[in-house]
Amino acid sequence: MTVERKHSSFDVARVREDFPILKQLVYGKKPLVYLDNANTTQKPNAVIDAIHTYYTSYNSNVHRASHYLGSLADHAYEEGRRKVQGFLNARYFEEIVYVRNATEGINLVVQTWGRKNIQAGDEILVSAMEHHANIVPWQMLCQEKGAHLRVIPIDDNGEIVLEEYAKLLNPRVKLVGIVHISNALGTMNPVEKMIEMAHAQGIPVLLDGAQSAYHIPVDVQELDCDFFVFSGHKLYGPTGIGVLYGKRELLEEMPPWMGGGDMILTVSFDGTTYNDIPYRFEAGTPHIEGVIGLGAAIDYLQALGMESIAEYEAELMEYGTQVLADIPQLRMIGTAKNKASVFSFVLGDIHPQDTGMILDREGIAVRTGQHCAHPVMQRFKVPATVRASLACYNTREEIDALTQGLRKVITFMG
Numbered sequence: 001m002t003v004e005r006k007h008s009s010f011d012v013a014r015v016r017e018d019f020p021i022l023k024q025l026v027y028g029k030k031p032l033v034y035l036d037n038a039n040t041t042q043k044p045n046a047v048i049d050a051i052h053t054y055y056t057s058y059n060s061n062v063h064r065a066s067h068y069l070g071s072l073a074d075h076a077y078e079e080g081r082r083k084v085q086g087f088l089n090a091r092y093f094e095e096i097v098y099v100r101n102a103t104e105g106i107n108l109v110v111q112t113w114g115r116k117n118i119q120a121g122d123e124i125l126v127s128a129m130e131h132h133a134n135i136v137p138w139q140m141l142c143q144e145k146g147a148h149l150r151v152i153p154i155d156d157n158g159e160i161v162l163e164e165y166a167k168l169l170n171p172r173v174k175l176v177g178i179v180h181i182s183n184a185l186g187t188m189n190p191v192e193k194m195i196e197m198a199h200a201q202g203i204p205v206l207l208d209g210a211q212s213a214y215h216i217p218v219d220v221q222e223l224d225c226d227f228f229v230f231s232g233h234k235l236y237g238p239t240g241i242g243v244l245y246g247k248r249e250l251l252e253e254m255p256p257w258m259g260g261g262d263m264i265l266t267v268s269f270d271g272t273t274y275n276d277i278p279y280r281f282e283a284g285t286p287h288i289e290g291v292i293g294l295g296a297a298i299d300y301l302q303a304l305g306m307e308s309i310a311e312y313e314a315e316l317m318e319y320g321t322q323v324l325a326d327i328p329q330l331r332m333i334g335t336a337k338n339k340a341s342v343f344s345f346v347l348g349d350i351h352p353q354d355t356g357m358i359l360d361r362e363g364i365a366v367r368t369g370q371h372c373a374h375p376v377m378q379r380f381k382v383p384a385t386v387r388a389s390l391a392c393y394n395t396r397e398e399i400d401a402l403t404q405g406l407r408k409v410i411t412f413m414g
């Protein structure tokens with residue numbers, strides 16, 4: 001079929017030039033088609049160079065070293081926090097807490113806010129499409145406290161059933177945790193509405209932004225979420241660095257989690273006083289190169305413009321949805337009206353792993369498996385899916401390569 005070509009102003013060829021890893025041939029002969037972005041994204045030169053510069057010119061510990069290099073590192077580290085603040089449009093600098101990844105961000109909320117506020121008989125609501133990172137920590141807390149984890153159901157398209165959500169909201173519910181964009185289905189959840197509904201009953205909301213932060217503009221003040229987490233490595237930045245945003249009044253009431261250096265004001269054997277937020281939650285020497293790399297990634301994305309990225313990826317998504325629909329054996333898992341950048345599917349009876357292996361020989365990197373979302377697989381009664389996921393450097397030609405690869409798989413295995 002032919003798809004009318006829209007004219008996006010987004011210059012993807014230029015963007016690709018910024019990502020050295022994309023230029024290679026796989027198995028010595030096939031151009032790399034990287035479609036595993038929901039797993040982790042590739043890094044632009046700007047990020048790689050910023051880390052290189054840190055280690056070649058101002059490597060030092062932060063908040064401790066009173067010398068020239070230390071002050072440069074300190075400055076870069078706190079500048080990084082300002083960049084994250086700007087990127088999320090957080091009201092206050094101290095609402096940005098550095099963690100290792102989205103998973104640790106959620107665990108921090110569970111271990112501090114959760115342990116303080118959750119009691120026996122309380123309920124926590126999560127959706128049926130959550131990543132394990134937004135299920136297991138809450139299960140652990142519920143087990144410890146005698147609280148209950150309740151699940152907001154999803155329909156056959158992979159959309160949250162809002163009427164069921166409304167029914168689940170009640171005075172026993174102490175927190176709602178939802179994924180902003182699902183890594184397993186691509187669903188963009190109606191989080192503004194869901195937050196409004198929770199707030200109407202005084203219930204705070206945590207958003208898992210691991211998939212949204214690099215696909216769409218995020219404004220935490222506009223969303224009015226109470227917590228928001230994301231991982232640097234999915235945002236074109238380094239691994240080992242992530243962010244927890246929390247509203248100031250919530251963070252201020254939260255006790256520390258890990259103890260050690262930097263999170264204290266004074267320490268004696270009679271007792272210790274804790275540092276202010278955000279430092280109270282950042283014990284020990286932090287991931288300084290990670291913060292610097294993440295800052296560079298944010299600068300890079302802001303120069304491209306998150307609006308432009310979202311628009312470009314939406315066009316790619318539409319194109320991919322149309323051309324993949326031409327493969328009769330393909331069953332898309334996740335057909336929500338509002339979707340972003342994820343094609344999760346099964347091909348007839350062919351095992352996703354076989355599909356992934358054959359695609360890999362063609363130079364096409366996808367993920368096969370359960371995408372850290374076992375309940376989603378159970379909901380759709382599939383053992384696993386093939387997932388192709390997009391980033392801002394992907395092209396229509398790469399989607400064509402994917403569809404050609406899938407036709408090859410069918411010929412081979414079908």
Ligand SMILES: *Cc1c(COP(=O)(O)O)cnc(C)c1O
Pocket residue numbers: 038101102103104131133134179181182183208210211231
């Ligand atoms: C990747 C992902 C996570 C976990 O991210 P980590 O970097 O592994 O902590 C959580 N939620 C969603 C939706 C994800 O895609």
